[in-house]
Amino acid sequence: MAVGAKAGQERDRDAVARVLEHLRARFGERLQTGHAVREQHGHTTTYIPTQAPDGVFFPESIAEVQEAVRLCAEHRVPVIPFGAGSSLEGHVNAPAGGLCLDMGRMNRVLAVRQEDLDCTVEPGITREELNHHLRDTGLFFPIDPGANASLGGMAATRASGTNAVRYGTMRENVLSLTAVMADGRVVRTARRARKSSAGYDLTRLLVGSEGTLGVICELTLRLHGIPQAISGGICPFPSVEAACQAVIATIQMGIPVARMELVNALGMQAINRYSGLGYPDSPCLFLEFHGTEASVAEQAEMFGEIAEEFSGGPFNWAREAEARQRLWKARHDFYWAGFTLRPGTKGLATDVCVPISRLAECIVETEADIAETGLVAPIVGHVGDGNFHVTVLMDMDDSEEVARAERFVGRLNRRALAMEGTCTGEHGIGQGKMRYLEEEHGTAGVDMMRAIKKALDPLNIMNPGKIIDPASG
Amino acid sequence: MAVGAKAGQERDRDAVARVLEHLRARFGERLQTGHAVREQHGHTTTYIPTQAPDGVFFPESIAEVQEAVRLCAEHRVPVIPFGAGSSLEGHVNAPAGGLCLDMGRMNRVLAVRQEDLDCTVEPGITREELNHHLRDTGLFFPIDPGANASLGGMAATRASGTNAVRYGTMRENVLSLTAVMADGRVVRTARRARKSSAGYDLTRLLVGSEGTLGVICELTLRLHGIPQAISGGICPFPSVEAACQAVIATIQMGIPVARMELVNALGMQAINRYSGLGYPDSPCLFLEFHGTEASVAEQAEMFGEIAEEFSGGPFNWAREAEARQRLWKARHDFYWAGFTLRPGTKGLATDVCVPISRLAECIVETEADIAETGLVAPIVGHVGDGNFHVTVLMDMDDSEEVARAERFVGRLNRRALAMEGTCTGEHGIGQGKMRYLEEEHGTAGVDMMRAIKKALDPLNIMNPGKIIDPASG
Structure with missing residues (x-):
């Protein structure tokens, strides 16, 4: 990977040393520069090689984030915000070195407002911690990207996941952000009103900006009532096409x-093996319905009829929590189940998203491509949104295979773009997908992003080498 | 109103003349410079005085919009996009003169994709025209701001209205925009995928930008299935507080x-008088439920029980289209009904939006303020979102009364801001609310907007004098 290598060579060692020295004098152990900590903070869950930062700072307040960002601005040192480290496209790598801000100590729930169905949290709290905190309120935060990601990171990558078809993505569920911008100023992007027409949508500009415009320090999030009843089940289909027709x-x-x-x-084969389940090895839809007792029964029955129409089924659904939890545990273990297909490999997890009318075609062509390329790569999709993931199980010691997998990912992205889709539905651009951004948005679109980046971060210190290179173009 | 007066004095008559001359030579009658047409295009439905443009051009294609924008850029002449003219805060005024682009001839439906539940339209089509076009598809576009606004204008002001509590606002229902930017380049902000994490959210940046960043030339919109059944009704409450508790x-x-x-x-009094209805003159909720036959009955019954708990009711609901249409006709006639309270006056329509926990307090304080100020001003609200409107019925010949009404609007906005709300939930900033923007977003937030404006429209030709003044601050 050549990403950021040039910038890396240009890093100013003296400037970095001055920043680290200042922070160590001010904060002692809350600045870490040991090899293991730095490597861990450049680590990503993809195959993209680690590029460690020069130091890791653990701020505990907005004022401390401001101080660190101002110091980095003064010395032209990169700032890389870090949440839980579960992003997939090299978002937390430090190709030009610099200071990692590990937001993990800023993990408090600042307010829960039950009447308004919202809460304000610090960015380091994970979604599971937030939902644990909310357990007695009757409310929950629905966005579930699979990993137990931090809310700050989820906002930064515009995450979504299994519930997005009903509850939306981070785009729809962030009411307001407080961020430290590249010049050290604090911006609160919106008030707590559910909607507003007051000026440019700064909230949505920061959601998905991957730390390249500012450091998210507080989030006000929409919450939802825990449904009175939940039903769900698994429904097999004779083909991916039939399953997608049922979805539509x-x-x-x-x-x-x-x-x-x-x-x-292939994914069902892995899940059956890993979770000891006895489902057929044919394409399956995992479903869940939320509502009143009457409504979730009605929804499940209506879906069952649709499935039958497209030769799917039987659709066995249940309202009991235990049965549903077993089902979703199996679905959530998909990533780990994949490795049973090829133990000892590393998973390259990639995602694209297309209009649902093209979904079956896109998946079927991708399955054929996987077979032709000689890869082992199960597929899972948030199909209500047209979003699907491919996990390529690679032998990282076989450079020819890695190169083959990379070329496959290129074809997958271009296939999605040719179908009016996007090169990433929920993982983000990071380093790994920068090459596809211009194919997706055109030169004019990327130039517009570049103009915004230059206007808001003229020194290019905020997570440089991600999304766009402001110097090119 | 001093808004834009300074810019107006600076207008370069020669530059304007050159632009108009060029367009007349190229397009003949599609450039209009007559007094009546110009006045009509500066006309707004508020009390803000008309500031007419120097000419009105009726483009018929993206290429023609590009040509006009490039010409205006070359001569530093303002460009004011115009939809249906139903905006409420002086959005289409031309305080510095310039060229109005009336998008009314670009009103085609370019594609309806039933499987994807989306469509692509030109900006001049109105929401009623779009829904008429969709009538045989089983789909509809839900956003209903009251007026038969154009879709381009609705995106530009981030409009919403009565259905937003369930279907979202323009923010959630625009999938992608094609816009001509200030330099004449065409940007398509996104593909048609339901969600994407590919780079900055250019779609949401243009939604709500009020023509100050670019001219919207195409919109790809989410559509929704027409519900199988609809139920609805009116429910009286003893007080605004009780009604708001039922909403929560x-x-x-x-x-x-x-x-x-x-x-x-007061609003019910006006509606009863105007529409010949016999509802009690006490605060009422107008409700509508969408779903299956079973679900809409269940929803209405559940609401009825909640209403009773807060001393509301009786809640008489119906599934018959005729009864529901009569009800919503009465609600939609609210603006006109208001004038029965004070014939011969002009309505100053303003809106704010607060967290719903503060809504009752905000409305009650506002009612008291109206009484103390000696104004006649009924209130209606999209209360599921915490959004409400006040229509001040003013004698425009009484300058003292107009000044009193303006001071009242100032207090209303500051009241909403003090309750963590916004100075506009759906009308936009335009000219009328520029003074409140900094109070809402702080200097850092408005500076961030200003930096974006300067980066994307360095000559300040796109609808100048609206939202922010890039030169100040």
Whole structure:
């Protein structure tokens, strides 16, 4: 990977030393420069090689983030915000070195407002911690990207996951952000009103900006009432096409499905093996319905009829928590289940998203491509949104295979773009997908992003080498 | 109103003449410079005085918009995009003169994709025209700001209205925009995928930008399935507080209400008089539920129980289209009904939005303020979102009364801001609310908007004098 290598060579060692010296004098142990800590903070869950920062600072307040960012601005040293480290496209790598801000100590719930169905949290709290905190309120935060990611990181990458078809993504569920911008000023992007027409949408500009415009320090999030009842189940289909037709019909009927996940035949094989389940090795939809007792029964029955129409089924659904939890545990273990197909490999997890009318075609072509390329790569999809993931199980010691996998990912992205889709539905651009951004947005679109980046971070210190290179173009 | 007066004095008559001359030579009658047409295009539905443009051009293609924008850029002449002219804060005024682009001839439906539940339209089509076009598809576009606004204008002002509590605002329902930017380049902000994490959210940056960053030339919109069944009705409450408590309980219960509108006692008096209805002159909620036959009955019954808990009711609801249409006709006639309270006056329509926990307090304080100020001003609210409107019925010949009304609007905005709300939930900033923007976003927030404006429109030709003044600050 050549990403950021040039910038890396240019790093100013003296400037970095001055920043680290200042922070150590001010904060002692809260600045870490040991090899292991630095490597861990450059670590990503993809195959992209680690590029460690020069130091890791653990701020405990907005004022400390401001101090660190101002110091870095003064010395032209990169600032790399770090949440839980579960991002997938090299977002937390430090190709030009610099200071990692590990937001993990800023993990408090600052307010829960039950009447307004919202809360304000610090960025380091994870979604599981937040939902644990909310357990007695009757409310929950629905966005579930699989990993137990931090809320700050989820906002930064515009994360979504299994519930997005009903509850939306981070785009829809962040009411307001407080961020330290590249010049050290604090911006609060919006008040707590559910909607506003007051000026440019600064909230949505920062959601998905991957730390390249500012450091998210507080989030005000929409919460949702825990549904009175939940039903769910697994439904097998004879083909990916049949499953996708059922998905389209379900959405057209207006069934307010909460989760609708497709696992392809290879993926079901892995899940069955890993979780000791006895489902058929054919494409399956995992479904969940939220509502009143009457409504979740009605929704499940309506879906069952649709499935039958497209030769799917039987659709066995249940309202009991235990049965549903077993089902979703199996779905969430998909990533780990994959390795049973090829132990000892590393998973390259990539995602694209297309209009749902093109989803079956896109998955079927991708399955054929995987077979032709000689890769082992199960597929799972948040199909209600047209979003799917491919996990390529690679032998990292076989450079020819890695190169083959990379070329496959290139074809996958271009296939999605050719179908009016996007090169990433929820993982983000990071380093790994920078090459596809211009193909997706055109030169004019990327130039517009570049103009915004230059206007808000003229020194290019905020997470440089991610999304766009402001110097090119 | 001093808004834009300074810029107006600076206008370069020769530059304007050159632009108009060029366009007349190229397009003949599609450039209009007559007094009546110009006045009509500076006309707004508020009390803000008309500031007419120097000419009105009716483009018929993106290429023609590009040509006009490039010409205006070359001569430093303002460009003011115009949809249906139903905006409320002086958005289409031309304080520094310039060229109005009336998008009314670009009003085609370019594609309807039933499987994807989306469509692509030109900006001049109105929401009623779009829904008429969709009538045989089983789909509809839900955003209904009251006026038969153009879709381009609705995106530009981040419009919403009665259905937003269930279906979201323009923010959630625009998938992608094609816009001509200030330098004449065409940007398509996104593909058609339901979600994407690919780079900065250019779509949401343009939604709500009020023509100050670019001219919207195409919109790809989310559509929704027409619900199988609809139920609805009116429910009286003893007080605004009781009605708001019922609203909060309804949302906390997760009832997926489609519309939930509050009309205060004075508003009900006007509606009863105007529409010949016999409802009590006490605060009422207008409700609508969408879903299956079983679900809309269940939702209405659940709401009825909640209403009773807060001393409201009786809640008489119906599934018959005729009864519901009469009800919503009465609600939609609210603006006109107001004038029965004080014939011969002009309505100053303003809106704010607060967290719903503060809504009752905000409305009650506002009612007291109206009484103390000696104004006649009914209130209606999209209360599921915490958004409400006040229509001040003013004698425009009484300058003292107009000044009193303006001071009242100032207090209303500051009241909403003090309750963590916004100075506009759906009307936008335009000219009328520029003074409140910095109070809402702080200097750092407005400076961030200013930096974006300067980066994307360095000559300040795109709808100048609206939202922010890039030269100040």
